[in-house]
Amino acid sequence: MVCECHRKGSKSGASHTCRACRGSGIRVAYRQLGPGMSQQIQTRCGECSGEGEVINDKDRCTSCRGKKVQNQTKILEVHVDKGMRENQKIYFRGNHQLYCPREGVDSSILRRKKGTKHGSVSYVAVLVQFLCSDLPDVEPGDIIIVLQQKAHETFQRQGDDLYISRTVTLTEALCGFNMLVTHMDSRGLVVRHPPGRIIKPGDMKCIVGEGMPHHRNPFEKGNLYVKFDVVFPSSSFANELQLKELELLLPPRGSFVMPTGEHVEEVDLQEYDRNDRSTSATRNEAYASDDEHTGSAPGGIQCAQQ
Template sequence: MAEPDLYSILNVTKNASASEIKKAYYKLAKEFHPDKNPEAGDKFKEISFAYEVLSNPEKKDIYDRHGLQGLKDGLGGGGSSSDLFEELFGGLFGGGGHGPFGRGFGFGGPRKPQRGEDMVHPLRVSLEDLYNGKTAKLQLSKKLICPKCQGQGGKAGAMQSCRTCGGRGIKVTMRQLGPGMVQQMQSVCPECRGEGEVINEKDRCKGCKGKKVIPESKILEVHVDKGMRDGQKIPFRGEGDQMPGVEPGDVIIILQQKENDVFQRRGNDLFMTHTIGITEALCGFQFMLKHLDGRELVVTSEPGKVIEPGSVKCIMEEGMPTYRNPFQKGNLHVKFDITFPPNKFADEKQLKQLEALLPARVDVKLPTGENVMEVDLMDYEPNQHGSHDRREAYDEDDDEDHMGAGPRVQCAHQ
């Protein structure tokens, strides 16, 4: 079986010139850069390593003559190259490494991920929490390396290479398809469940029953800072499941903001709707607004300032605090809905008095003649109850006379 070939990793031949190697590297590095291709895993590291060796005449010479083993010996202890070498190719030479070629090339133990998966947890928070900041305690269950056996699964030496798969964690089955044609099929070894190692029942650690890890429930203190947003991620480095020989992944908390009854948020600005009466809209008003931190704002609109229906006014710096700069705040926008008085709220005399105060009517010239007809305005509310059944919508007042068939429009006689 062949060991990984640095030339094929870069897609070049053994006679490739330095500039061809460089070209090939730039092309692949672009394609497999983790920013662009996060699924490619270690591919980028392999490419970088292959280039590091083949672009260095001294290293290239060692590799050409002695292969990877020669490089490994040559690199010696320490240094970034040797660390990268261990990370990438350690599995090739046994000794518990987890190189990416461990399985594919049939060397060493089974392939294990180098870093565990991240665990994502949502955290529901209120807009008040995001305004004021808070510390939330989140309980989560994770796997911990068994403290009794330090993740060995048993006493030293109890762990044995699996005989069924020869320690590779995979079972290879050959199937003769025809003369000279063999299909090779790989599956996870049923004996060791892909671990490559087995342990006798009597030698198993009592703490973890030979599983190397134990379940643990842990409480994380999540600091929700002022100004954080819906969807913002709070990472806890290395708090994911532990596994022997694997760097644990992160726990990532994702904030989910609950709807607020009063405020909507857009960026650092807050939006709300406030309903006032016609008198307030025309004559000025004050109202009390309870803010997200419990302060009570008295909002004043001076007499004489007319508020139109649907108009939006702004209260400066009463929006959300800025993340990491909480003394700087967005603005609060208030949209005004205006309620009008009910029908017949005043008698004729009062209406005259009121009209005297209001702006003069628009003078309308009424036409005369045969073609002119006077008609009345009736109330018409097609979707009174949000119902799609027209009949139901108009059947509210039983004392009303509905005229004949056809769409029964309720007309109020006032």
């Protein structure tokens, strides 16, 4: 903000022309590059900081120390409309008389509040605190707010669509279920899935019109997609008689003809554990034993004796 010295920088308001740059604010220096070659360099005058005027140290304003301005904490109210996306920018043009001394000026969010527009909540006002200066004879710059979307623990956003994951039991996947989805605006969505419409692992279902609102048209919304995972029961959840009764309710098995012959071998399936190498080690030992037995068999190739 403007200092109490009214941008004079001194108590008396007096200043004199800088002798180093003669009031131009620029100093010219020459550098020898080689025989008959030189370079002219223009730099800002260090004595007057490029202003062309110098204020006596004893006459400097005690508030601004001759800089003619003071830092000011400015609070801006930023309206974040519904449906705005990550990296979308909100501009505060220079007519606000704010000059940010550097790009990426430090700021802090004070609080948020809901705003109403056309009878419904359509934006969130964010109060942001900036440290800026209104410098004399400098064109005010712009303040650009770049939105960063915070990750949600339940919902994932892709464009105007939302995605969630839900887990159902095998019984629910086969016989239907009721499910409650609490939306981000605290509304409860009751999802009813009828019996007979089977849910398979990895299936994706859609709830139309429950996604993110479209920017500048909050009454139009994307979709909410639900990805399902199915939890199967443990191996001992039913006895043999119950399994036979259950099989009568399920579609029939595929036909299988048992092959015959000496090259057919019956094996068992075991639980897989990538850290357990005992099965592979046992098989390798069996192969090694077969090799030793073959090497000692009659009729094998023997080394020639000299």
